Amino acid sequence: MKTKLVKMDALPEAGEIIxxxxxxxxxxxxxxxxxxxxxxxxxxxxxxQAKGRPSDNPLIVHIADMDQxxxxxxxxxxxxxxxxxxxWPGPLTVILNKKDEVPDGTTGGLKTVAVRMPSHPDARALxxxxxxxxxxxxxxxxxxxxxxxxxxxxxxxxxxxPMILDGxxxxxxxxxxxxxxxxxxxxxxxxxxxxxxxLEEVAGEVRVDPAVSGRQMPEHxxxxxxxxxxxxxxxxxxxxxxxxxxxxxxxxxxxxAKEKEREGFRVGIIATDETMDRYHTGIRKSIGSRExxxxxxxxxxxxxxxxxxxxLDYIYSESFFEKGLGNAIMNRMLKAAGYHLITV
Ligand code: AMP
Ligand code: MG
Numbered sequence: 001m002k003t004k005l006v007k008m009d010a011l012p013e014a015g016e017i018i019x020x021x022x023x024x025x026x027x028x029x030x031x032x033x034x035x036x037x038x039x040x041x042x043x044x045x046x047x048x049q050a051k052g053r054p055s056d057n058p059l060i061v062h063i064a065d066m067d068q069x070x071x072x073x074x075x076x077x078x079x080x081x082x083x084x085x086x087x088w089p090g091p092l093t094v095i096l097n098k099k100d101e102v103p104d105g106t107t108g109g110l111k112t113v114a115v116r117m118p119s120h121p122d123a124r125a126l127x128x129x130x131x132x133x134x135x136x137x138x139x140x141x142x143x144x145x146x147x148x149x150x151x152x153x154x155x156x157x158x159x160x161x162p163m164i165l166d167g168x169x170x171x172x173x174x175x176x177x178x179x180x181x182x183x184x185x186x187x188x189x190x191x192x193x194x195x196x197x198x199l200e201e202v203a204g205e206v207r208v209d210p211a212v213s214g215r216q217m218p219e220h221x222x223x224x225x226x227x228x229x230x231x232x233x234x235x236x237x238x239x240x241x242x243x244x245x246x247x248x249x250x251x252x253x254x255x256x257a258k259e260k261e262r263e264g265f266r267v268g269i270i271a272t273d274e275t276m277d278r279y280h281t282g283i284r285k286s287i288g289s290r291e292x293x294x295x296x297x298x299x300x301x302x303x304x305x306x307x308x309x310x311x312l313d314y315i316y317s318e319s320f321f322e323k324g325l326g327n328a329i330m331n332r333m334l335k336a337a338g339y340h341l342i343t344v
Contacts, residue, residue, distance in 0.1 A: 004163045005154055008122055015129035017162055018043075023050060025139040025153045026126050027167030028118040030091045030176050030193070031146040031301070032153045033062065033136030034161065035126065038072070041105030044135050050160045053142040057227045058108035059135040060093050060176070061115050064127035071133055072102050072113050079203055080181035086202045089119035091172055091193040095180040106135045108226060116176055122167040137227075138175060139164075145233045145301040145336070148173050152305060173298035174328050178225050179206075188212070189225035191328040193297070212331060215322075217339045232335045235304045237268065237312040239337040243319035244344035250278045252344045253316040257281040260314045268307050270317035272296075283310055287317070293325040300329065304336055 004010070014024045018035060021043040025034050034050060036043035038061045048055055061072050069076065069084075073096040076084075080094055098113035107113050118124065127134050138146040141156040150166035157164065177192030179199060188196060188208045199206045211223035240256070242249050257267045258281050267282035273289040285303050288295030307315050317333065319341070320326045334341065 001159055001162060003154065003158050003161055005150060005166055006163060007166055008125065010163070010165065011125055011129050014126055014163055014165055015131070018126070018130035018132055018134065021046070023047060023161040023163075024126065025147075025150075025157060025161060025164040026123055026136075027120055027150070027165065027170055028062075028123045028136075029120045029170060030118075030172045030174065031148055031170055032139040032150065032164075033123070033134075034139035034153075034157070035062070035134040035136040037130070038062075038106050038133045038135035039101060039103065041103035044103065044105040047135065047137060050157060051137065051140070051142045053137065056108045057137075058110055058114060059106050059137050061102070061106065061113055062123065062127055062134045062136050063115060063117050064124045066117075068127075068133050069115060072099055072115060073097065074099050077181060079186070083179065083181065083186070083199065083203055084117070087194055087198075088117040089124070090117070091119075091176040092116065093176045093178045093190075095178065095182055095189070097182055112180075112182055114178065120167065120170075122165060126165065143232060143234065145235070145304040146175060148298070148301050152302070155305075169298075171298070172294075173300060173302075174332055177328070180209075180224060187224070189223070190228055191331050193325060193328065195324045195327065197324060215330075215334060215339070215341060233301065233304060233332050234336050234338070235307040235312070235315060237266075237307055237315045239304075239307075239315045239317060239333075239340065241317050241319045241333055241337050241341045242344060243341060246275065248344040249318055250275055252342065253318070254279060254281060256316050257314075265313040266311055268310065268312040268315040270303060270315060272318055275318065282316075283312065290320075293320065293329060296320060296329055297325060300332060 177194040178190040
């Protein structure tokens with residue numbers, strides 16, 4: 001299959017592809033998504049095939065208008081509605097009980113459905129143009145870092161899907177927060193740009209699934225978002241995170257990097273704007289500014305992909321405070337590092 005990389009003027013053709021059960025990759029404010037008609041199980045099956053995704057890992061259904069919620073959700077509790085009214089359109093996915101019409105192929109056999117109303121104008125335009133609700137996971141090959149540019153999507157999906165809509169680099173750079181609203185108390189199943197603190201302000205008490213809040217591999221707890229149990233976001237080289245007092249972190253990373261370089265390996269260092277100049281070994285990359293965690297989130301996956309392009313054997317990265325957006329950043333980094341974290 002030939003993959004077309006096109007701009008938004010190809011929107012009518014993109015809508016036709018979705019209606020015919022085909023796949024279109026498109027930008028959202030979080031990461032690029034790989035979209036298909038959510039109510040067509042054959043179309044959803046094509047997503048799993050293109051990504052090489054395990055079939056028990058359900059998809060998020062994207063809507064453009066509140067009317068579309070009734071197509072997929074059996075009921076919407078008042079607190080869920082309040083949360084949606086506050087954070088939609090935006091980077092928040094809500095788990096609700098599903099309507100029978102939503103195929104098992106979209107929800108991985110679950111009786112619940114994940115729904116999100118994205119704010120990216122291109123995503124909204126595609127949903128409206130197609131006249132469908134669009135199931136879309138991140139548009140990467142399963143296990144690779146999520147795509148934050150159309151070229152990242154092309155790297156993974158070339159020859160596997162008919163069309164990629166190029167809307168430029170995304171704004172946020174990490175996937176949506178997932179909150180389960182089927183129980184009494186909202187439960188965060190995946191941390192993201194909408195933080196626990198932001199949700200608490202609107203919803204009162206909010207809990208976090210133990211499987212995603214820990215700093216250790218969640219071996220004995222079963223993740224409630226099936227996707228969170230898979231090795232994810234990982235670069236090919238071995239990534240190690242170092243945390244602690246900044247001077248000590250710089251020192252430790254420098255020593256580890258020197259050691260591996262001496263052994264003949266290709267070594268990368270993930271630093272910050274503030275510490276970049278303090279490293280003198282390996283291939284150095286700044287992930288963003290500590291003063292502005294948004295920049296760190298925006299560059300995270302691009303840098304992990306660069307580590308692959310550079311064929312790095314060992315990568316050492318600084319860590320981030322697990323507060324606010326830092327929670328989501330560290331959740332993704334710990335997974336990418338296989339939970340390999342050194343405290344100095
Ligand atoms: P992705 O869009 O690639 O970020 O993947 C979607 C994420 O949403 C995965 O981690 C899924 O496990 C999660 N998800 C989708 N539907 C549900 C659901 N009904 N219940 C819990 N998690 C879900
Ligand atoms: Mg994904």
